Amino acid sequence: MTWKRARVHRDCHVELGGRLYSVPWRLVEREVWLRVTPSSVVVYADDEAVARHDRRGAGLRSTLDRHLPDERVALRHRSRAYWEQRADQMGQDVGRFVREVFDADDVLSQLRKVQAIVTHLEKFPQERAQAACRRASHYGNLSYQGVRDILRRGLDFEPSPESAAPAAWAEAPPRFARDLRLLAASRLSSTGGDHGPH
Structure with a gap:
């Protein structure tokens, strides 16, 4: 068995070993003590046990509805x-x-x-x-x-990224670009036409 000090988060949970355990909401932002064994976590505040959890539960969170304010219980479900x-x-x-x-x-x-x-x-x-x-x-x-x-x-x-106007270079053709059909025609005429493989 070990003892650890922890602060109660705003969501009414304490963290231990990457897992979260609920604590009565009135203790939010207070420091509490955790009595930790391989099978359980018991939370103490003002020398009184206020929460008990099984360490072997499934998932990353062990939450008891009675620890949450009424509106949070409704949201949770x-x-x-x-x-x-x-x-x-x-x-x-x-x-x-x-x-x-x-x-x-x-x-x-x-x-x-x-x-x-x-x-x-x-x-x-x-x-x-x-x-x-x-x-x-x-x-x-x-x-x-x-x-x-x-x-x-x-x-x-700010303007949304999708609605941003395209860059000017994307709208205009490159300055020195030549039409491929014209380029092919001028090449054929300078070589005397296509005579096939030699």
């Missing part, structure tokens, strides 16, 4: 379809982006990320939410932090 519908209400680009996030990995592991993205985007006007999603999708940045940074830095006000 809502499905992919619920969040897609909520994203669609902000516009087609937001809905498309959320589906892209879901499809990038296992739906359950992406659910928390989508929850954070959608609830953050809902704080902004629809035009900004859509522009931020277009930009994030264009650059392949499917993270909550990426979307948040685009909005925080006002990058959603």
